[in-house]
Amino acid sequence: MTRLDALLQPRAGEAESGHPECVLLVENSRVFAEMLATAVRERLGLAVDVAGSLAEARQRLDPARHFLVLTGLVLPDASGDEIVPPLARSGVPTVVVTSMLDDETRQRLVRMPIIDYVPKTAPDSIDYLIWLIQRLDRNRRIAALVVDDSASSREHTAALLRQFGLNVREAACGEDALDVLAEDRSIRLVITDFHMPGMTGVDLTRRIRTTHSRDRLAVIGLSGSSHAPLVAQFLKHGANDFLHKPYSREEFLCRVSQNIDNLELIGTLQDLATRDFLTGLVNRRHLFTVGEALFQQARAGRPLAAALLDIDHFKHINDTYGHDAGDIALKHVAKALQDHARPEDVVARFGGEEFCVLAPDLDSAQSHAYFQRLREAIEALQIPLPDHVLRLTVSIGVQSHLDRTLHAMLSEADRQLYLAKAGGRNRVEMATAASEAPAETAAVH
Structure with a gap:
């Protein structure tokens, strides 16, 4: 989702x-x-x-x-x-x-x-x-961090955020704030005072930006100082916004809302650019962006399995029950993939009725068992249509051996998918270490 x-x-x-x-x-x-x-x-x-x-x-x-x-x-x-x-x-x-x-x-x-x-x-x-x-x-699902060495000021800011529904963490200094951010990845907003011992709010903002981008975490600077360049210092070092103390409750909540709205808007635009609209899975273009990092880890010794999965006789589903039924089938298969996937896996719609799974930390035997369970889970689906319950199967090709490039691994997975189709469908075919793709293969659906 x-x-x-x-x-x-x-x-x-x-x-x-x-x-x-x-x-x-x-x-x-x-x-x-x-x-x-x-x-x-x-x-x-x-x-x-x-x-x-x-x-x-x-x-x-x-x-x-x-x-x-x-x-x-x-x-x-x-x-x-x-x-x-x-x-x-x-x-x-x-x-x-x-x-x-x-x-x-x-x-x-x-x-x-x-x-x-x-x-x-x-x-x-x-x-x-x-x-x-x-x-x-939505605020009830968002965490915020308040950083201020003054306990009374910190509690005042935290109380306003809690009143606005956010889950709030607190830190009394910059070093503590960095520790909290490292352990809690759900934090989407940091509100930091400028005057703090050891590390100023500007220094903290600069440190935060080395690990957290503007589109994932908003930073609002605070200060009671009338020093005009301070606003520019915060913004130039990565803050999204700035508030002068004392601030009214209305202004504070408006600024907080505006910054969280902006994060969600950016997230929505990123989803539109990187995810398939029908299934919600990562799209093909983004697959290669995130998959390249997994491939580089594989070159450093971390196992990686690349699989291509295709719905069997999908054209027959469209021709018999209509394209709306085909869309429903794609959504249910995508949901089954998401349910089966582990947090570290990458699941994408590769095109048409074809999907891709990149699964790290699986050797050849583990990969075969993993994708057999996935095949069985999809075979067990009962997909409700207006006047029919649809059953379907998938064929899966897997390459669990490191190749020259990620594209090469997927090409071999595609060849194994062809063999699964040719071998009777509803099966998993695994590449061996010595597998070499033939000069030409014909698509089988």
């Missing part, structure tokens, strides 16, 4: 991860409540509970079920400052949605323990709320 697929995967009720997956909407206008609830359900795939009063909201609010509360400031049994505090005490993040947004109300809202406030009457309020809900939902 690609990063984009993961973000758009519909959910209802409790997720497998154990995260609550429901929004509690507290609203006295039935028309607005239904309009917003429908948008959340249809566009985000999230469940929505609606409460029409504060008493009902307090009764229904459950941190094990709800990850967010959206509330107005006028309810039949409460108004204004009476509404937010009892909801916020549950620990569930709260967003105020109201048509009452004069200057006095804004000042009151800034002092409330809420994430954001949204004008109900704005033309794009629904779209903004959908973005905000989605952002908060």
